[in-house]
Amino acid sequence: MLDQQAASLRACAILSLTLLLLSAASLVAQEPTATKYDHNKKPNILWLVAEDFGPHLGCYGTREVFTPNLDQMAAEGVRYTKFFTTAPVCSASRSAWMTGMYQTTIGAHNHRSHRDDGYKLPEGVQLVSHRLQKAGYFTANIRETPAAWGFRGSGKTDFNFNLDEPAFESDKWSDLATHQPFYAQINFQETHRNFKAPKRADPAKVEVPPYYPDHEIVRRDWAEYLDAASELDRKVGLVLAQLKAEGLDKNTVVVFFGDNGSAHVRGKQFCYDSGLHVPLIIRWPAEINRHKHMKTQGTVNRDLVAAIDLAATFTLLANVPGWDKMDGKPFIGDFSGPSREYVFGARDRCDETVFRLRTVRSSQYRYIRNFTPHQPLLAANDYKERQYPVWNLLKELAAENKLGPLALPLVAPTMPEEEFYDLEADPHETKNLIADPALQEVIDTHRRQLDQWIDETKDQGAIMEPAEVAKNEGRTKPASPKSGPTKAKGKKKQ
Secondary structure, three states: OHHHHHHHHHHHHHHHHHHHHHHHHHHHHHHHHHHOOOOOOOOEEEEEEEOOOOOOOHHHOOOOOOOHHHHHHHHHOEEEOOEEOOOOOHHHHHHHHOOOOOOOOOOOOOOOOOOOOOOEOOOOOOOHHHHHHHOOOEEEEEEEOOHHHOOOOOOOOOOOOEOOOOOOOEEEHHHOOOOOOEEEEEEEOOOOOOOOOOOOOOOOOOOOOOOOOOOHHHHHHHHHHHHHHHHHHHHHHHHHHHHHHOOHHHHEEEEEEEOOOOOOOOOOOOOOHHHHEOOEEEEOOHHHHOOOOOOOOOEEEOOEEEOOHHHHHHHHHOOOOOHHHOOOOOOOOOOOOOOEOOEEEEEOOEOOEOOOEEEEEOOOEEEEEEOOOOOOOOOOOHHHHHHOHHHHHHHHHHHOOOOOOOOHHHHOOOOOOEEEEEOOOOOOOOOOOOOOHHHHHHHHHHHHHHHHHHHHOOOHHHOOOOHHHHHOOOOOOOOOOOOOOOOOOOOOOO
8 A cells, every 4th residue: 555655646746847847948949939039030229420420439448529429339339430411512422322322323422402393203213211111111300209208309301302202200209109010210400500508528638630720719519529529429429228118128229420521621511531421330139249240249340331331221121122223332341242341432513602513532632623613612602701701700710811821722722633632641731742752653643433333323413503593592493581691690490
């Protein structure tokens, strides 16, 4: 009897243990499914766009700027050191990177053109927001933000063409959490003139470009610009904190970049690095970061990247058709090819001032061709004369014979037909090497690359706007008093 009871107890124990092991095995088998990241899942995409902003952050080595949030974002993501827009002014640049096409190819090269003539994008060209929307993305250009932030997004688009449907579906941050996957932008005005940020930078300690006179007006203006960058960083920090608070950071790729170079003399609207070189920082969520193409934290990437590459890259990463029809090239992902050898840029009519500049930049050199050399760099421009204190200072100091040799080209009556700079030896592009006999072979290579680009991309800039349209800043008719520039109040925004 005792033997039978013992056998029965052993059988029950074995059965219980077997059931326990089967249950544990089931839980173990289920756990990876619950926690494993699905790489086929489309991530949210958030672009943070600074207006008129060069790479002037602490993580890029700038002094007297206070940018802990973007510096931390760079430490958690990838910081690009050679990222360039294809135009040095907002409307042309934005028309390009929102379509992945050169502005000169799609007829969007003149600043704020086609506002009243019904011009549409060429067949097959679409906004990246429309491509993503058709693939199931919810799209937003955020104006309405959480009250705790204390600021609104500018909602800037500024395209040089007309659309048949809105560029985005929403302008509300509150829509994002309930509409995923999303592609959203927040545009920041802080670094656009006029600068109004709290004062932090010491004008005596800021590092100004060497082609400016060392003058209190120059230093104060540059310090105010850096203060604007510090305020921009504070607001970016609020956005990143909100993403985390709502759990959106776990599946949102965050991209920070500038729409064109900084609003200073020889910067914005000109084809030097100071007009085209902008920051780019991309932070991948931890799970996505494990994917072989999105690595690694704290990376510094020195490849040449064009702003039009963003549309192609994120269209590809979202598994949306059309990236292969763009001028932009994916620089991340399965189909990304070798890094670019050259990036190209163009400046055409801006405001009432007509220039035609074309440039090609390799890793070390920049070549610029000026099709309008009769124009001085300080050609009459109402916007700059009212908004840039250094613009007028240069003219005053030149009249008094008080400018140094590096500043004299800024006030010359004409500009060179060609310019060539060694960016490694001369990062501020102060020494034009176009006549250097030792560099003629490399200069010719850049000339040929630019010629080829102009031809292959069907650059439309060779046909200038009618004089009356240029005079009216891209309008076919003079602006009405209600919609025209408010010159008397000095509030015209560019």
